[in-house]
Amino acid sequence: MTKKILVLPGDGIGPEIVAQARKVLDKVNLQFDLGLVFEDGLMGGCSIDAFGVPLSDETLARAASSDAILLGAVGGPKWDKLDRAIRPEKGLLKMRSSLQLFANLRPAILYPQLADASSLKPEIVAGLDILIVRELTGGIYFGEPRGIRTLDNGEREGFNTYKYSESEIERIGRNAFEMAMKRNKRLCSVDKANVLEATVLWREVMDRLAPEYPEVSLSHMYVDNAAMQLVKAPKQFDVMVTGNMFGDILSDAAAMLTGSIGMLPSASLDKNRRGMYEPCHGSAPDIAGLDVANPLATILSASMMLRYSLNHAAVADAIELAVSKVLDQGLRTADIMSPGMRQVGTAEMGDAVVAAL
Amino acid sequence: MTKKILVLPGDGIGPEIVAQARKVLDKVNLQFDLGLVFEDGLMGGCSIDAFGVPLSDETLARAASSDAILLGAVGGPKWDKLDRAIRPEKGLLKMRSSLQLFANLRPAILYPQLADASSLKPEIVAGLDILIVRELTGGIYFGEPRGIRTLDNGEREGFNTYKYSESEIERIGRNAFEMAMKRNKRLCSVDKANVLEATVLWREVMDRLAPEYPEVSLSHMYVDNAAMQLVKAPKQFDVMVTGNMFGDILSDAAAMLTGSIGMLPSASLDKNRRGMYEPCHGSAPDIAGLDVANPLATILSASMMLRYSLNHAAVADAIELAVSKVLDQGLRTADIMSPGMRQVGTAEMGDAVVAAL
Ligand SMILES: CC(C)[C@H](C(=O)O)[C@@H](O)C(=O)O
Numbered sequence A, B: 001m002t003k004k005i006l007v008l009p010g011d012g013i014g015p016e017i018v019a020q021a022r023k024v025l026d027k028v029n030l031q032f033d034l035g036l037v038f039e040d041g042l043m044g045g046c047s048i049d050a051f052g053v054p055l056s057d058e059t060l061a062r063a064a065s066s067d068a069i070l071l072g073a074v075g076g077p078k079w080d081k082l083d084r085a086i087r088p089e090k091g092l093l094k095m096r097s098s099l100q101l102f103a104n105l106r107p108a109i110l111y112p113q114l115a116d117a118s119s120l121k122p123e124i125v126a127g128l129d130i131l132i133v134r135e136l137t138g139g140i141y142f143g144e145p146r147g148i149r150t151l152d153n154g155e156r157e158g159f160n161t162y163k164y165s166e167s168e169i170e171r172i173g174r175n176a177f178e179m180a181m182k183r184n185k186r187l188c189s190v191d192k193a194n195v196l197e198a199t200v201l202w203r204e205v206m207d208r209l210a211p212e213y214p215e216v217s218l219s220h221m222y223v224d225n226a227a228m229q230l231v232k233a234p235k236q237f238d239v240m241v242t243g244n245m246f247g248d249i250l251s252d253a254a255a256m257l258t259g260s261i262g263m264l265p266s267a268s269l270d271k272n273r274r275g276m277y278e279p280c281h282g283s284a285p286d287i288a289g290l291d292v293a294n295p296l297a298t299i300l301s302a303s304m305m306l307r308y309s310l311n312h313a314a315v316a317d318a319i320e321l322a323v324s325k326v327l328d329q330g331l332r333t334a335d336i337m338s339p340g341m342r343q344v345g346t347a348e349m350g351d352a353v354v355a356a357l
């Protein structure tokens, strides 16, 4: 039985980092006879250039019929002047929404080999391993009504709607509880229930789910406090679950705690665990094509894909081990370089992971 | 000419830290013949206990007729089970909104004497001095419609409205540009214009104001990136301006970068610079009445009050110098204690500042 993977290299450094992940996937595909079949597609700026839209219906249809999607990164200054409706990000948002990829898993892990990279003191972040579960298809990102209107007094007003229904909260809540079950069984739900009604309901639903997962200890935290606690004592967290907007902010802050965002993968899953996988970092147009980008976040995204959508946990483990080995060997791309290590380019790093498999 | 100050000690540690700020204000009032007249009032849990509401109309009226308000902190577990409509925070929100205290100034300063307190590496935060200007009476905090409703399919939905009009953005924008003029002339406006229309207008208005302040260099940053950059390289910022919700999150993260949130004051100003002044930290009910809380944030809030609402910049300077002297003397409350320093209680710290004046 074959599994179809749609590969969307995207813009900027996307193509070169995705090429390394492909090398790794090709290797394990052969090695473990996984039956993976790859197709390429366009999303983001490259799709705007080719088709005039950031995500064509044809690419979306191919995505919908795939078992998983591997994405590089989208966007760049070239498309920043375009009308907002057809900017590269809109392709990403359309993909998430159309395929109902509601569960965004964003791990923030500090690799022991890269402990120095963090801007935080070693004792604060050593051993950091947080999983942020972000709701990805609802909340203020997609709430209607939205827009810019003219008020009676003649001035304009920009407006958006933040909303969550019980069923939306429940499905992301269950996902987070299940993730917590597989980890250290602590779940912190982040809201702003002292101000926002949308999150009052959020908190209520989380509390209602808790008895179904008696082994998980559920806590609640206001988003402002969560931002503070991430800076002060991030190791207090195991799994955090929150809405789309708060998740966007907190997961980036958490990723940056590690100091090596070039190492962090992410998954966006639907209810059947089909999903899109991409590195946490962006398309870094300033270093595109220079063979200096770090491909490890994309390689680790491929590993997440094998684990979550393709049911090959052992192969995922093997890739993660290979990445760890390469770090042990002292190989570093520019973004994670430190004294005494050996600096390598994008392709050489990809080759090293393949060799370590 | 006398100036009326309404003092709202609030809950938890509020009364004891405000008492220290009062000592300092009494001292400078006499020393410099400032003509300050003080009145006490209730807001928060203490007001719920006395009047059944977190902010009575009578207290609000007295606030409206004052030249400035000094607040301790509100809230505590005692009132957490109450109906949301009458919780302590609602008093705070009502005060902000009724008096149109739209400009929330939240400095994040690392005192050189407390450099070790930060969870970040010294080289990342040494000399940190950021001012966050947060819009405080609009955005999703106050947007209508809001609530929890039942959908056609029978399930409930929580919803809030995020909105900003041009005039609301303009007034906070001007405030931020003016603050930047008095500092290092760099202003970073934080939004999520790649997703939220409310912040597309925000960005447009900031750009429109920029030519009126040609000496200020204006930049824009997405909120997720801003959260990352605060962790990675906070010293890149001078003044940041943003909406109510993003400001709540980012200002708390920025405050925590210093590691000594017990040192940070805040001001909430109306268009005539009348305002409410309060420490950034909360009411810390767990240590209330134990004479261990740090009164310096409240004392520095009193100093901000003299500077912004009462036009006594020189007196404000004197208080800030006195605080710095006390730190130089090695006095520390428990929250900022470090080896070799002398630990003192709340009252002794207040006395020390008075003595240093
Ligand atoms: C590009 C942008 C629309 C996107 C988001 O805000 O979701 C990005 O920041 C992310 O986190 O994947």
Ligand SMILES: CC(C)[C@H](C(=O)O)[C@@H](O)C(=O)O
Pocket: A194, A195, A224, B089, B092, B093, B248
């Ligand atoms: C208590 C709460 C309503 C308040 C807010 O969110 O504005 C607080 O967090 C603050 O920042 O002053």
